[in-house]
Structure formats: structure tokens, C-alpha cells
Amino acid sequence: MATKRTKSNTKHGSNGHRSRNGSAQASQSPVDSGLRSYSIPDYRLEHPDFTVRQAVEKDKDGTEHVRYEVTGDLSTPVPPIRDSKYLDRKQCIEIYRYMLLNRKMEIGLENLYKQGKVVGGVYFGLGQEACSCASAYALDQDDWFAPMIRNQGALLVRGFRAADTMMQYMAKADSPTKGRDGTSHFGDIEKRNMVSPISMLGDLIPVLSGVALGARLQGRNIAALTWIGDGGQSTGVTYEGINFAAVQKLGLVLVVESNLWAYSTPSEMQYRVKDLAERSIGYGIPGVIVDGTDACQVYDAARDAVERAHRGEGPTMIEAKMMRMKGHAIHDAAAYVPKPMFDFWKKRDPIARFENYLVKEKKWLTVKENAELISEVERVIEAEREIAVNSPMPTPESAEGGVFCEDGCHEIKPKYGMPKVKKGTGGFKQTEAAAHLK
Amino acid sequence: MQLTYLEAIRQGIWEEMDRDPTVFCLGEDIGIYGGAFKVTDGFIDRFGPERVIDTPIAESAIVGAAFGASLTGMRPVAEFQFMDFIGCAFNQISNMVAKTHYLWGAPAPLVLRGPSGGYVHGGPFHSQNPEMWFVHNPGLKVICPATPYDAKGLIKAAIRDNNPCIFFEHKYLYRRIKGEVPAEDYVVPIGKARLAREGRDLSIITYAAMVHTALEAAEVLLSEGIDLEILDLRTVSPLDREAIARTVKKTNKVIILHEHARTGGLAGEIVAIINEEAFDDLDGPIVRIAGLDSAIPFSPPQEEHYLPKVSDVVREARRLKAY
Numbered sequence: 001m002a003t004k005r006t007k008s009n010t011k012h013g014s015n016g017h018r019s020r021n022g023s024a025q026a027s028q029s030p031v032d033s034g035l036r037s038y039s040i041p042d043y044r045l046e047h048p049d050f051t052v053r054q055a056v057e058k059d060k061d062g063t064e065h066v067r068y069e070v071t072g073d074l075s076t077p078v079p080p081i082r083d084s085k086y087l088d089r090k091q092c093i094e095i096y097r098y099m100l101l102n103r104k105m106e107i108g109l110e111n112l113y114k115q116g117k118v119v120g121g122v123y124f125g126l127g128q129e130a131c132s133c134a135s136a137y138a139l140d141q142d143d144w145f146a147p148m149i150r151n152q153g154a155l156l157v158r159g160f161r162a163a164d165t166m167m168q169y170m171a172k173a174d175s176p177t178k179g180r181d182g183t184s185h186f187g188d189i190e191k192r193n194m195v196s197p198i199s200m201l202g203d204l205i206p207v208l209s210g211v212a213l214g215a216r217l218q219g220r221n222i223a224a225l226t227w228i229g230d231g232g233q234s235t236g237v238t239y240e241g242i243n244f245a246a247v248q249k250l251g252l253v254l255v256v257e258s259n260l261w262a263y264s265t266p267s268e269m270q271y272r273v274k275d276l277a278e279r280s281i282g283y284g285i286p287g288v289i290v291d292g293t294d295a296c297q298v299y300d301a302a303r304d305a306v307e308r309a310h311r312g313e314g315p316t317m318i319e320a321k322m323m324r325m326k327g328h329a330i331h332d333a334a335a336y337v338p339k340p341m342f343d344f345w346k347k348r349d350p351i352a353r354f355e356n357y358l359v360k361e362k363k364w365l366t367v368k369e370n371a372e373l374i375s376e377v378e379r380v381i382e383a384e385r386e387i388a389v390n391s392p393m394p395t396p397e398s399a400e401g402g403v404f405c406e407d408g409c410h411e412i413k414p415k416y417g418m419p420k421v422k423k424g425t426g427g428f429k430q431t432e433a434a435a436h437l438k
Numbered sequence: 439m440q441l442t443y444l445e446a447i448r449q450g451i452w453e454e455m456d457r458d459p460t461v462f463c464l465g466e467d468i469g470i471y472g473g474a475f476k477v478t479d480g481f482i483d484r485f486g487p488e489r490v491i492d493t494p495i496a497e498s499a500i501v502g503a504a505f506g507a508s509l510t511g512m513r514p515v516a517e518f519q520f521m522d523f524i525g526c527a528f529n530q531i532s533n534m535v536a537k538t539h540y541l542w543g544a545p546a547p548l549v550l551r552g553p554s555g556g557y558v559h560g561g562p563f564h565s566q567n568p569e570m571w572f573v574h575n576p577g578l579k580v581i582c583p584a585t586p587y588d589a590k591g592l593i594k595a596a597i598r599d600n601n602p603c604i605f606f607e608h609k610y611l612y613r614r615i616k617g618e619v620p621a622e623d624y625v626v627p628i629g630k631a632r633l634a635r636e637g638r639d640l641s642i643i644t645y646a647a648m649v650h651t652a653l654e655a656a657e658v659l660l661s662e663g664i665d666l667e668i669l670d671l672r673t674v675s676p677l678d679r680e681a682i683a684r685t686v687k688k689t690n691k692v693i694i695l696h697e698h699a700r701t702g703g704l705a706g707e708i709v710a711i712i713n714e715e716a717f718d719d720l721d722g723p724i725v726r727i728a729g730l731d732s733a734i735p736f737s738p739p740q741e742e743h744y745l746p747k748v749s750d751v752v753r754e755a756r757r758l759k760a761y
Contacts, residue, residue: 180541187542189509196542198533206499207534210506210514217462217488217512224506237529240499247494403576405545405600412460412547412600414511419459424484428452430445431479433472437558437609 040277042289043297045079052266070338078347081357084296086303089364095137095295096354099129102153104381105162109169113330119171125150127325130295130350133157135255138302144211145225146195146204147184158192162381166388179394201232205241212250218416223309225253231262234270246283251309254317259324264336277319285315292320293350441619444612446586448477450593455485462489465517474519475553497526505535508548518552522566535602536577545600553609555647556745561736567698572604573675579603579628580675584649586617588672591626608647629673631681637667640691640758643708645671648695655751664759683715690721691758700728722761725754
């Protein structure tokens with residue numbers, strides 16, 4: 001159950017991005033003796049307080065336009081990185097390197113797009129690299145994951161090559177799906193334990209719950225990590241999937257990426273609770289809030305959730321607060337986002353913050369070592385780009401086949417060992433029970 | 439052994455769970471209650487609550503969880519209380535499960551099963567035949583047995599298959615028909631039709647409960663000297679094109695009979711197959727007998743009017759014979 005307290009924690013009166021309240025007052029009600037209230041651990045070192053709403057604006061000619069307007073305090077200083085409970089120097093640097101790879105890969109993709117080499121659009125996780133990389137880094141080898149479109153960094157952490165994603169975007173013959181799908185839409189059930197995402201949002205949540213169920217039937221409690229945006233969590237299947245994991249106590253680790261914009265729609269128009277982590281109370285599972293631009297906070301919360309999953313204690317919801325720093329995809333200039341919001345979150349760039357932490361605060365990297373690391377990452381991405389660009393396009397005929405798993409195509413075997421089954425003593429007897437609709 | 443259609447399915451799943459520890463069941467009210475139609479009655483006592491899982495009322499979660507478990511090498515058998523509710527899980531089935539092998543090469547050995555079909559006055563949400571929603575989804579096998587023998591052999595084949603199979607159990611047949619089912623282990627191959635009756639004058643191509651409607655019509659028509667051949671498709675996706683062509687080449691006249699709505703129904707697809715495989719063998723127009731293009735109404739006189747009847751088959755067979 002979520003942490004139970006006698007009084008809800010409302011001292012900062014904010015959902016982290018804006019002032020708005022759910023309906024959790026009632027502490028003075030004369031009939032409050034039976035009322036319960038809950039709190040959500042919030043590891044952030046700042047609580048940004050602003051609101052987006054639709055407002056009418058007049059242009060020079062006096063024509064009225066509806067625009068998004070942000071109100072609140074956007075001048076607050078950038079907080080420090082919270083020291084991790086778990087991560088050592090080497091691990092922090094490794095996560096930082098994955099974040100750099102994530103960003104440089106996406107810059108590479110943007111360039112490939114501008115060179116006309118990408119089929120379709122490009123999706124970016126700019127501003128969300130800490131969330132993607134540090135959460136995936138919290139998984140153990142045998143755990144599973146399924147990325148959403150902005151979690152391309154998680155693929156790198158779990159051992160895929162940047163060339164894999166680049167070839168997907170270029171629809172190449174050697175891409176993991178051999179040209180059949182693009183972006184981060186691929187998977188690997190053999191080695192890297194990744195379920196391929198689909199474009200519809202929320203559908204991975206019951207699937208990852210099922211992965212954890214399958215492992216448990218084979219005697220293993222694993223963690224199954226996936227992400228959902230503040231937009232995607234509006235879907236009904238999100239509810240179904242989390243609730244299923246909660247009821248069955250499955251090791252789902254759900255990172256809710258509150259990145260403030262779902263395509264062009266602000267989170268104010270997606271949900272009414274203060275913080276999405278509050279939803280965890282409704283599911284009867286723990287929920288926590290972290291600063292999604294702080295890799296240490298993301299890692300610690302994810303690691304706690306992973307360990308909880310390994311102990312067989314069930315799912316956890318982690319809300320990571322940040323902002324999507326580009327449009328929905330490359331075609332979208334995100335002109336609907338009020339500029340002060342970009343300015344506010346640009347100062348909280350997850351890579352710049354982590355770099356400052358490692359180089360200046362902790363002095364775990366010298367300026368020179370940092371520069372070397374950055375150029376090493378750039379060389380890796382350049383080499384990956386070469387591999388990806390040089391892969392041929394698939395033949396037209398390769399569109400055919402593979403719809404079904406035919407004889408000899410795959411051997412189905414339990415991944416963690418044959419389930420040990422206990423059987424009751426009763427044999428098969430015909431049923432005589434009454435049934436619905438005869 | 440004589441078993442009802444329901445008992446044959448029940449025994450098939452039971453035997454597969456006994457044989458293979460990776461097989462497990464999940465669905466609504468399937469545990470202690472044994473399922474709305476009692477297909478899993480007694481399973482929880484034998485196989486335990488770990489392998490006979492009562493779920494929340496959440497069809498997308500049921501399918502999603504079954505799919506996720508299948509990725510780890512399990513063989514889940516998920517029950518829909520009524521196949522009408524499969525629409526609640528449509529996105530999981532169509533976009534997640536069906537496309538998975540084609541797109542990223544992951545096999546999904548799962549079975550989605552449950553009761554479908556009319557003739558029991560279940561009304562518009564408990565009588566549907568939604569198989570066509572999935573016939574138009576490459577990557578799924580769609581199975582609709584008509585006899586206890588086939589029901590048991592096909593459910594076992596579906597559980598052993600490495601692909602997602604949707605298994606439609608006709609609820610009108612559950613306890614109405616009995617048939618001989620061998621005691622030893624057997625499977626019926628998916629994708630193969632069978633001749634339910636051999637005849638020389640014209641062919642009825644059909645499946646599930648309509649096989650029995652056609653058989654009754656054949657008895658009536660025999661006294662008039664009309665000898666029907668009845669092809670029971672057994673699997674509606676993939677269709678047995680060869681068996682369809684073979685019967686058309688033999689009798690040269692065809693009636694296609696199904697319960698679901700006429701427009702966009704399976705008959706249209708079979709007509710196209712006949713055009714492709716056996717056009718020159720036709721001696722008359724292909725006739726469709728199907729449900730109306732509406733929801734299935736509740737009240738018995740209305741439902742009877744909506745659904746194909748023996749008299750419809752008799753009438754159309756006479757007309758086509760005379761053509």
C-alpha cells in the first residue's frame with residue numbers, strides 16, 4: 001500500500017508544475033474519523049509552481065487567437081543534484097555516458113533527417129535522457145523492459161547499438177525489424193528482454209505485467225519496466241494494466257514521464273489530480289515523485305522499485321517530472337509551448353546538470369576526462385552512423401512472409417526454467433454445474 | 439467416449455494443462471466458479487490458483503498479460519466470458535498480438551477462447567459471431583469447430599501452436615450435441631476443412647453451428663432427391679482453399695452459410711476464392727445465407743428471423759438445384 005499518513009502533505013501546495021488541487025481536503029470534517037489520507041514520497045529538491053492555460057491574445061490587427069499562457073514563478077534557481085543512495089562514481093559516469101550517447105544519437109538522427117536519409121519523422125527524448133537512461137540502468141540482466149518513443153536511451157543502456165535505432169529510422173534491411181517498422185519499435189526476447197512497443201499508448205503496461213507473470217510461474221520474481229507519458233496515461237488500458245499488476249502483485253515498474261506536453265496538449269488538459277503519482281493510491285501501490293532531470297533521483301527510485309519487484313512485493317509507480325524539450329516529432333516546432341517554459345527547463349538540462357555534478361560538485365571527472373568522454377561518444381556515434389547509412393534498403397519482396405511462426409522458426413521454451421507444478425488429487429470428471437444461457 | 443461439445447473442450451484444455459506445465463488459464467470467474475459456462479469447472483482444484491487465474495474485469499489486461507507471459511515461453515489460454523467482449527481487447531489483439539511475429543519476430547503462443555453465436559436468446563451483446571473482425575487481421579488463426587471431436591482436437595492444436603489462436607466455441611452447441619471422442623491423445627490440424635457430408639448435387643460451405651443446420655436441411659432435401667455436400671471449414675483463418683475448390687469442382691453449385699451479418703461476411707471472401715480457383719466449374723450463381731445487416735435482436739421471434747434457419751437452406755437449395 002501507499003505510505004499511509006494521518007495528514008496529507010500539502011505544504012507546497014503544488015503539483016510540481018502548477019497550483020491546482022484535487023479534492024483531498026476534509027481534515028476538519030466532523031465525520032473525518034473514517035477518512036484516510038495518503039502521501040506520496042517526493043524526492044525533488046524543488047517544486048516548480050506554474051500553470052498553463054488557454055487564453056485569448058490579440059495580434060497587431062486586433063484579431064483574437066487562443067494561445068497557451070503560463071503563469072507562476074519561472075525564476076527559481078536550479079536545485080543541486082540529490083546524491084544517490086546507491087550509485088558510486090563509476091556508475092554515475094556510466095549513466096552520464098549513456099545520456100551523452102542518447103543525445104548524440106538523436107542529434108545524429110536529426111542530421112540524417114536533414115540529409116533526407118530518414119523515412120518518416122524523428123522522435124526525440126531531449127530533456128528526458130536522465131529519465132530514460134537512469135531508470136533502465138536500474139534493471140538487472142534478467143529483468144525486462146519496453147521503451148516508449150522517447151526512451152531511445154534505454155535501448156543503449158540495455159545493450160542495443162545506436163546503429164540499430166538509426167537503421168530503424170532509415171528503414172534499412174539490417175534494422176532489427178528488417179525494415180518492417182521504424183523508430184524504437186523493435187524487441188528481443190532472447191538476450192535483451194525487450195518487448196517491442198506499438199504506437200498505441202498504454203498497451204505495454206498489461207504486457208509487461210504479463211511478462212512478470214510468466215516469469216513468476218517459472219519461479220522467478222523479475223522487474224518489468226516500462227514508461228508512459230502524462231498523455232498516454234489517459235488511456236483505459238493504462239488503468240487495466242496497472243490494476244492487473246497490483247491485484248496479482250507483479251513486478252511492474254511504471255515510470256510516468258510527466259513531460260508536460262502530449263503532442264500539443266498540456267497536462268492540465270489530461271488529468272485533474274495534482275500529481276500523477278497520486279494515481280498510485282487508487283491502485284493500492286506505492287508511488288513516488290522524482291525530478292526527471294536528476295539522474296540520481298531517477299535511478300534511486302527505479303532501483304527501489306526493481307528491488308521491490310525482485311522481492312515479489314508488486315508494482316511501483318514513479319512519476320518523473322520534466323519537460324519534452326522539442327516538438328512531438330521533428331516536423332513540430334512546438335510553437336504552442338510558452339517560451340518561458342523552454343527557458344525554465346533549459347536551465348535544468350539533465351546532461352548539463354549531471355556534467356556539472358560530476359565535474360564541479362563531486363570532481364569525479366576532470367575537465368579533460370569529460371572532454372575525452374564526450375569525444376569518445378561522438379566517435380562511437382559517427383561509427384554507428386556509418387554502419388547504419390551503409391546498410392542497404394530491403395528488397396520489395398522482403399515485405400512477404402513471417403506473418404506466422406512456422407515449423408522450426410522458433411522453439412518455445414520457458415525462459416527461466418520449466419514451471420514446477422503441483423497438482424490436486426482430482427481427475428477429470430464431467431461437470432454438471434448450472435451454466436449461463438442454455 | 440461420448441462427450442458434449444463443452445466437455446470435449448474442457449477435456450482438451452485439461453489434458454494440455456496436465457501434459458505441459460507452461461499451459462495456464464486466465465479469465466473472469468474461471469477459478470472457483472469454473473467459468474460462466476463451466477468450461478474450467480474443477481480446474482482450480484486440480485491445477486491450483488497459480489495456473490487458473492481469476493482476473494479483474496479487464497479484457498485488454500487479460501490479453502496483454504497473456505501475450506506478455508507468452509513472450510517468456512508460457513502458453514496461456516485466456517477465456518472471454520462471451521466472445522462479444524473481445525472487442526474490449528481489440529487493440530491488444532490487432533495491434534500488439536497479431537503483428538508481433540511479422541514485425542519483430544517474436545512468437546506469441548497464446549489462445550483466446552470463449553463462447554460465441556446465437557440461438558440462445560442472449561441478445562445483442564451475448565450472441566455475436568465476431569470472428570470476421572479477426573479474419574481481417576493477418577497473424578491470427580481463427581478456429582470455429584462444429585463437433586466435439588473437432589473441438590477437442592482443435593483446442594489442443596491451438597494450445598500447441600506457436601501462434602495466437604482465437605477459438606470460438608459455439609454456445610448453442612455446448613450441451614446440445616454429443617459425439618464420439620477418442621480416449622487417446624489426438625489433434626485436429628488447424629487450417630483444414632472436412633466434409634461433414636458427402637453429396638453430389640450442391641455444396642454448402644459453412645462452419646460451427648451452421649454445420650448442424652445444413653445437416654438437418656440435407657435430411658429434408660434427401661427425400662426430394664437433392665443430395666447436399668457439406669463442407670465444414672473448422673478454421674476460418676487461414677481458409678482451406680483447396681477443400682473449397684474441390685467441393686465446387688465436384689458439385690458445381692454452392693451455398694455459403696454463416697450466422698454473422700451478410701455485408702463484409704466470410705461468404706464474400708469465399709466467393710472470391712471460388713472465382714480465383716474454380717470459376718469455370720460453376721453452374722449457377724453462388725448463394726449466400728447469412729445473418730441480417732443489423733445487431734442480433736433479443737426477442738425470440740426477432741432472433742429467429744435474424745438468424746439462418748433450416749428452412750432457409752432448404753428453400754435456397756431447391757432454387758439453386760433448379761437453376
